[in-house]
Amino acid sequence: MTAMxxxxxPTAPAFVGRVLDNVARVLVxxxxxxxxxxxxxxxxxxxxxxDAPGTGKTMLARALAAxxxxxxxxVQFTPDLLPSDIxxxxxxxxxxxxxxxxxxxxxxxxLLADEINxxxxxxxSALLEAMGEGQVTESGVTHRLAAPFVxxxxxxxxxxxxxxxxxxxxLDRFLLRLSVGYPTLEEEVQMLGRLQSxxxxxxxxxxxxxxxxxxxxxxxxxxxxxxxxxxxISGLAARTRQHPLVALGGGPRASLGLQGVAQALAWMxxxxxTTPDDVxxxxxxxxxxxxxxxxxxxxxxxxxEAVVADVLRAEPVPVESGPVEVQPVxxxxxHP
Amino acid sequence: xxxxxxxxxxxxxxxxxxxxxxxxxYGAALLPLALLGVLPVWxxxxxxxxxxxxxxxxxxxEGRLLISFLIVGGAIxxxxxxxxxxxxxxxxxxxxxxxxxxxxxxxxxxxxxxxxALLEEGRRRxxxxxxxxxxxxxxxxxxxxxxxxxxxxxxxxxxxxGWLGREGAxxxxxxAAWLALPxxxxxxxxxxxxxxxxxxxxxxxxxxxxxAGAEVLAPNSSSTASTPATPQATAPRPRPRLxxxxxxxxxxxxxxxxxxxxxxxxxxxxxRVIPARRGRPATLVEWLMGAGxxxxxxxxxxxVFGSSTGGSGGGLAPVQGAxxxxxxxxxxxxxxxxxxxxxxxxxxLWAALLFYLAVFALLVHTALSLRGASRRDAQAxxxxxxxxxxxAALHRVRVAYRxxxxxxxxxxxxxxxHETPQGYAARLAAELPTLAAxxxxxxRVYAPxxxxxSISTADADAAETAEQTIRAELLTLPPVAPTExxx
Numbered sequence: 089m090t091a092m093x094x095x096x097x098p099t100a101p102a103f104v105g106r107v108l109d110n111v112a113r114v115l116v117x118x119x120x121x122x123x124x125x126x127x128x129x130x131x132x133x134x135x136x137x138x139d140a141p142g143t144g145k146t147m148l149a150r151a152l153a154a155x156x157x158x159x160x161x162x163v164q165f166t167p168d169l170l171p172s173d174i175x176x177x178x179x180x181x182x183x184x185x186x187x188x189x190x191x192x193x194x195x196x197x198x199l200l201a202d203e204i205n206x207x208x209x210x211x212x213s214a215l216l217e218a219m220g221e222g223q224v225t226e227s228g229v230t231h232r233l234a235a236p237f238v239x240x241x242x243x244x245x246x247x248x249x250x251x252x253x254x255x256x257x258x259l260d261r262f263l264l265r266l267s268v269g270y271p272t273l274e275e276e277v278q279m280l281g282r283l284q285s286x287x288x289x290x291x292x293x294x295x296x297x298x299x300x301x302x303x304x305x306x307x308x309x310x311x312x313x314x315x316x317x318x319x320x321i322s323g324l325a326a327r328t329r330q331h332p333l334v335a336l337g338g339g340p341r342a343s344l345g346l347q348g349v350a351q352a353l354a355w356m357x358x359x360x361x362t363t364p365d366d367v368x369x370x371x372x373x374x375x376x377x378x379x380x381x382x383x384x385x386x387x388x389x390x391x392x393e394a395v396v397a398d399v400l401r402a403e404p405v406p407v408e409s410g411p412v413e414v415q416p417v418x419x420x421x422x423h424p
Numbered sequence: 425x426x427x428x429x430x431x432x433x434x435x436x437x438x439x440x441x442x443x444x445x446x447x448x449x450y451g452a453a454l455l456p457l458a459l460l461g462v463l464p465v466w467x468x469x470x471x472x473x474x475x476x477x478x479x480x481x482x483x484x485x486e487g488r489l490l491i492s493f494l495i496v497g498g499a500i501x502x503x504x505x506x507x508x509x510x511x512x513x514x515x516x517x518x519x520x521x522x523x524x525x526x527x528x529x530x531x532x533x534x535x536x537x538x539x540x541a542l543l544e545e546g547r548r549r550x551x552x553x554x555x556x557x558x559x560x561x562x563x564x565x566x567x568x569x570x571x572x573x574x575x576x577x578x579x580x581x582x583x584x585x586g587w588l589g590r591e592g593a594x595x596x597x598x599x600a601a602w603l604a605l606p607x608x609x610x611x612x613x614x615x616x617x618x619x620x621x622x623x624x625x626x627x628x629x630x631x632x633x634x635x636a637g638a639e640v641l642a643p644n645s646s647s648t649a650s651t652p653a654t655p656q657a658t659a660p661r662p663r664p665r666l667x668x669x670x671x672x673x674x675x676x677x678x679x680x681x682x683x684x685x686x687x688x689x690x691x692x693x694x695x696r697v698i699p700a701r702r703g704r705p706a707t708l709v710e711w712l713m714g715a716g717x718x719x720x721x722x723x724x725x726x727x728v729f730g731s732s733t734g735g736s737g738g739g740l741a742p743v744q745g746a747x748x749x750x751x752x753x754x755x756x757x758x759x760x761x762x763x764x765x766x767x768x769x770x771x772x773l774w775a776a777l778l779f780y781l782a783v784f785a786l787l788v789h790t791a792l793s794l795r796g797a798s799r800r801d802a803q804a805x806x807x808x809x810x811x812x813x814x815x816a817a818l819h820r821v822r823v824a825y826r827x828x829x830x831x832x833x834x835x836x837x838x839x840x841x842h843e844t845p846q847g848y849a850a851r852l853a854a855e856l857p858t859l860a861a862x863x864x865x866x867x868r869v870y871a872p873x874x875x876x877x878s879i880s881t882a883d884a885d886a887a888e889t890a891e892q893t894i895r896a897e898l899l900t901l902p903p904v905a906p907t908e909x910x911x
Binding site: 183184185186312313314317359360361362363364365368400401402403404405406407 | 445446449546839841842843844845846847871872874875876877
């Protein structure tokens with residue numbers, strides 16, 4: 089294992105490259121979605137993977153956990169799952185006459201909430217406090233979760249029977265909603281060759297440590313965001329609230345998430361400053377799932393991503409502010 | 425068994441918060457009575473309080489060991505301060521005895537800590553440890569300590585203990601037999617074996633000097649301090665002799681002292697770093713634990729150093745050349761057993777020296793690592809320093825970009841308001857491959873200028889060159905109608 093130390097953090101692209109290459113051993117041709125998921129983790133957020141069955145959602149989560157060297161726990165969400173099955177439960181210890189808290193699977197580094205929409209809203213909401221505040225309260229006692237803590241949830245958007253739509257508050261806790269997508273023909277052929285014998289996930293080694301990830305998260309928060317880029321981010325969020333097809337747009341948490349993911353994307357490219365390209369790249373994943381669309385949009389089948397694209401087209405990018413003396417072309421020709 | 429490792433904890437976890445234990449658990453507060461033969465009464469009572477606090481709070485429970493060391497050290501320290509009036513030879517002999525006593529008390533405290541932890545986990549063998557500690561200097565209150573230990577141990581089936589007549593599956597006749605055995609043994613040892621006086625009151629002083637040193641050497645109560653030494657206490661005992669021939673040489677005492685001082689300094693360094701790293705000041709328990717550790721090391725250095733410098737500065741036995749025996753008798757040649765013992769003790773001193781140096785290295789390494797990590801965290805948490813802007817270079821790049829964009833706009837290839845400079849350059853590069861290189865270069869240099877990065881004068885030069893190339897190339901291209909993107 090070649091773990092990156094905090095001292096070597098400036099070589100962010102190397103760190104990112106190692107993780108992406110490692111995940112690519114398992115997931116063929118999905119570097120973009122992997123990079124966005126990694127950006128979400130670096131920004132300290134939680135990821136919702138939404139796609140059809142068999143596209144590699146669970147594999148992406150497992151590969152990321154293995155690559156980052158984080159403790160991993162998986163919970164298969166089912167309708168009979170109880171909140172205490174996730175958070176833990178207090179058990180009476182007659183020896184001491186006290187209740188002892190037995191931590192649930194949520195006390196881990198990366199929690200894979202597989203098929204999260206199969207659990208009841210009550211159980212889904214058990215994750216709210218943990219995802220929002222990094223803690224679990226049980227019987228009036230608050231237990232801190234160890235950092236880093238990441239929830240990667242998967243859900244299948246095509247099946248509706250026996251599923252419960254995630255509440256808006258729950259969706260808002262997910263920093264990014266990503267879709268893995270089907271591989272191309274060539275990628276699928278390559279994948280078949282790789283997975284012919286042993287699945288590479290079993291041999292996947294960590295290329296970073298939790299300490300590396302914490303240091304990287306800290307460095308990401310230090311990436312510079314210009315004032316008018318902040319206005320651009322706020323403008324995007326505001327436009328989602330004003331869009332005619334949107335009943336409930338992105339809130340301040342959406343703006344914060346957009347800024348965080350943009351910072352992470354900039355850091356991953358080795359930059360110390362954020363550009364509008366980072367914001368635009370992050371916007372669909374950060375904003376689309378937070379939009380509560382009006383009935384007419386649902387009837388038309390307009391996805392949230394289309395609304396975000398609309399918003400991105402409407403909001404001017406801050407490029408040049410203030411007058412800059414411009415020489416006429418003719419003057420340039422006379423003085424080549 | 426929980427280890428005393430709370431120094432680096434970020435915060436008091438809910439498990440450490442005070443809770444209400446059953447009253448039987450306070451039997452732990454009786455355990456230190458086993459040390460009454462070794463320690464003065466006040467020290468035992470403070471230890472009882474400490475063990476009682478540990479029942480209520482996990483933080484105090486973790487601090488039991490090191491705070492016990494602090495209390496034991498405090499008891500010894502009182503005696504050290506009263507040795508000023510003694511002669512060098514007598515002082516070194518007393519220090520040698522105090523060292524033995526101190527080691528016994530430290531081991532006893534550690535044994536009680538371990539025994540309490542075992543008993544709190546419900547393991548009966550903790551009683552044996554308490555018994556072993558009490559047998560160092562048996563006295564009747566050892567029985568009370570054992571009773572406290574038996575009371576605090578929860579039953580095996582995790583029900584409340586059936587001690588004091590209550591029924592409980594874990595407290596059967598077999599259990600009672602197990603309890604009776606150590607109690608009977610303690611009784612036998614406490615009353616049957618000859619014990620002239622508690623070890624604490626034992627004086628190493630020869631009869632001629634015992635009177636002068638009596639007040640100094642009887643520290644555990646005011647009554648003993650003012651009473652002349654008992655015949656047993658002042659009975660002549662052989663003085664230690666310095667044996668230097670045919671034995672393993674002892675390490676220089678000065679080296680031991682320096683190593684001990686280094687360890688203490690490293691500890692202070694660590695105590696300064698830990699609160700800064702953790703972001704909150706140390707709690708009272710942690711300060712007491714730190715003080716216990718420091719005092720233990722200081723006393724160890726002082727006692728070892730003091731007991732070995734009564735003579736020529738080498739060896740544990742202090743009297744130079746054994747010129748005069750305890751009773752003024754003739755000097756006898758050291759026996760083979762004495763030589764072996766001396767070699768062994770000197771080896772122990774060498775091991776202690778190596779231990780000090782290892783502890784010193786470990787503490788310094790830990791302190792420096794923590795300090796380095798704190799600095800890295802602090803630096804990482806800060807936003808990056810904006811690079812010193814070369815205003816002229818920045819302005820040149822902005823002008824170059826604006827010129828190029830205006831020129832492109834003039835030919836119907838303007839930038840759409842929602843396009844980023846990079847996106848715009850990429851789109852045009854796809855449309856105009858001949859301009860791809862200067863367009864992408866200009867956009868690349870412009871991004872840090874506009875969004876908070878830094879550039880060099882060479883970048884500005886390159887941007888201007890790219891702008892000129894674009895504008896010159898545009899003259900050769902036919903104008904186009906503005907695209908939908910640009911509109």
